[in-house]
Amino acid sequence: MSPLPAAPIDQAMAAQPGSRTVYIETFGCQMNHSDTEVVLARLHSAGYQRTEHMDLASLVLFNTCAVRDHAEAKVRGRLGALKPIKRLRPELRIALMGCMAQREKDALLSAYPQLDLVVGTDQFVHLPQLLEEIETGRRIAATEFGDFESTLWPAQRAAGINAWVPIMRGCNYNCTYCVVPATRGKEKSRPAEQIEEEVRRLAAEGFVQVTLLGQTVDAYGKTLGDGSTLASLLRRLHPIPGLKRLRFVTSHPKDITDELLDTMAELPKVAKHLHVPAQSGSDRMLRLMGRRYTRGEYLVLVERARRRMPDIELLSDFIVGFPRESNADFNDTVSLMEEVRFASSYVFMYSQRPATPSAHLPDDVPEQVKRERCTRLLDLQLTHQGQHYATLHGQSRAVLVEGPSKNDDAMLCGRSIGNLNIVFPRYAPDGASRDQVIGDLVDIRIARSTSLTLFGDLAPE
Ligand code: SAH
Ligand code: SF4
Ligand code: F3S
Numbered sequence: 001m002s003p004l005p006a007a008p009i010d011q012a013m014a015a016q017p018g019s020r021t022v023y024i025e026t027f028g029c030q031m032n033h034s035d036t037e038v039v040l041a042r043l044h045s046a047g048y049q050r051t052e053h054m055d056l057a058s059l060v061l062f063n064t065c066a067v068r069d070h071a072e073a074k075v076r077g078r079l080g081a082l083k084p085i086k087r088l089r090p091e092l093r094i095a096l097m098g099c100m101a102q103r104e105k106d107a108l109l110s111a112y113p114q115l116d117l118v119v120g121t122d123q124f125v126h127l128p129q130l131l132e133e134i135e136t137g138r139r140i141a142a143t144e145f146g147d148f149e150s151t152l153w154p155a156q157r158a159a160g161i162n163a164w165v166p167i168m169r170g171c172n173y174n175c176t177y178c179v180v181p182a183t184r185g186k187e188k189s190r191p192a193e194q195i196e197e198e199v200r201r202l203a204a205e206g207f208v209q210v211t212l213l214g215q216t217v218d219a220y221g222k223t224l225g226d227g228s229t230l231a232s233l234l235r236r237l238h239p240i241p242g243l244k245r246l247r248f249v250t251s252h253p254k255d256i257t258d259e260l261l262d263t264m265a266e267l268p269k270v271a272k273h274l275h276v277p278a279q280s281g282s283d284r285m286l287r288l289m290g291r292r293y294t295r296g297e298y299l300v301l302v303e304r305a306r307r308r309m310p311d312i313e314l315l316s317d318f319i320v321g322f323p324r325e326s327n328a329d330f331n332d333t334v335s336l337m338e339e340v341r342f343a344s345s346y347v348f349m350y351s352q353r354p355a356t357p358s359a360h361l362p363d364d365v366p367e368q369v370k371r372e373r374c375t376r377l378l379d380l381q382l383t384h385q386g387q388h389y390a391t392l393h394g395q396s397r398a399v400l401v402e403g404p405s406k407n408d409d410a411m412l413c414g415r416s417i418g419n420l421n422i423v424f425p426r427y428a429p430d431g432a433s434r435d436q437v438i439g440d441l442v443d444i445r446i447a448r449s450t451s452l453t454l455f456g457d458l459a460p461e
Contacts, residue, residue, distance in 0.1 A: 196236055422444050
């Protein structure tokens with residue numbers, strides 16, 4: 001994501017009067033990035049060109065996240081920095097969309113006089129009309145929840161092999177720490193035929209890897225009432241010509257059915273990978289978090305998945321420092337991590353969010369303790385990753401090649417069916433470029449690893 005320009009705004013470079021240029025910065029999860037793609041398409045139809053330079057923009061748009069205070073603090077900082085700029089350029093329009101916009105609504109207009117428009121998570125498709133309306137001098141907060149079907153298409157996607165496709169929005173769980181049910185509303189699934197049509201088009205355009213998105217993606221279909229499930233959707237999408245890999249995120253442990261696991265095991269293009277957050281290994285914490293499963297039930301789920309797919313890779317999220325988390329509770333999380341040995345984990349320090357069910361509990365784990373627990377879990381995760389990767393040396397994996405590695409231009413990178421990052425030399429020993437394999441599945445023999453990356457080379461035929 002592009003940082004704010006360090007230098008003060010250059011008047012000579014400022015947007016030409018009357019030109020329509022948008023600078024957009026996206027925070028938060030993949031769903032927000034996907035919403036940005038939709039908004040860019042709508043703005044493009046309304047005559048806006050995208051710019052990477054804030055000082056060339058006639059519209060600055062932040063697509064915000066509210067999941068932790070830290071995410072909102074970044075946006076507050078951006079808005080603060082824009083205050084003097086808006087004074088210099090009153091014609092500049094500043095708008096906020098996404099989860100922070102939905103959470104704070106018109107209160108944001110009172111707090112930030114430089115802000116012209118606040119657009120909620122179901123209203124952003126109307127951005128072009130709203131931008132017309134604010135030209136009459138009104139400042140607007142449009143944050144009603146509304147109809148879902150019209151909100152997704154078309155999208156302006158970055159070129160490449162990857163496309164992300166929302167299949168549902170919202171969340172019907174009520175994890176006590178979480179703002180998402182308030183910022184994204186009730187669960188709503190998208191009809192399967194609409195998803196199939198979009199994936200067919202994407203595959204025809206050359207997007208060979210599609211990731212299906214939802215807050216609890218494995219609950220897909222419940223609100224449709226036509227018997228659709230994530231398993232039936234995977235079966236429907238699997239034969240689409242041109243499609244090489246199908247992934248989905250994020251799963252809730254309670255919604256992973258045997259039907260889904262059997263389908264994953266059976267369909268070769270479906271990733272053998274589950275992002276299925278455990279959050280904690282302590283039953284007491286899981287109860288206080290409102291997660292609706294026990295540690296034992298989570299472990300049974302892991303066993304059910306591994307019995308069908310011995311090579312499946314599991315990814316978890318953990319929250320440390322939830323109210324009342326004792327050393328014993330934290331040690332239960334450590335031991336869960338030891339027992340499962342995840343392929344990777346995200347670890348977050350609890351951040352109390354206004355108006356969530358846990359907001360009334362005292363945020364009583366000291367910052368320092370949260371930090372120590374976070375570091376301890378991350379260290380353990382890295383140890384497990386390093387050990388796991390070392391066992392793969394000498395083995396081959398089918399890698400879908402995504403492009404040059406971000407860290408080293410001389411390497412190509414891709415992912416295994418289990419979502420492991422694998423890199424290999426971009427140039428053959430004779431110096432010939434291998435870029436023609438981008439978008440292909442190739443066999444890579446793994447030779448060495450760090451705790452983050454596997455290194456290998458094309459396996460001999
Ligand atoms: N829908 C997904 C993820 C939602 S948010 C799911 O249910 O798994 C992504 C992650 O942020 C969560 O899994 C959780 O680990 C973390 N998170 C959510 N609210 C948080 C909070 N208030 N403080 C710290 N971490 C939080
Ligand atoms: Fe938040 Fe829980 Fe819903 Fe995930 S399942 S989005 S953590 S309320
Ligand atoms: Fe953040 Fe909203 Fe996603 S709170 S994590 S952008 S659903």
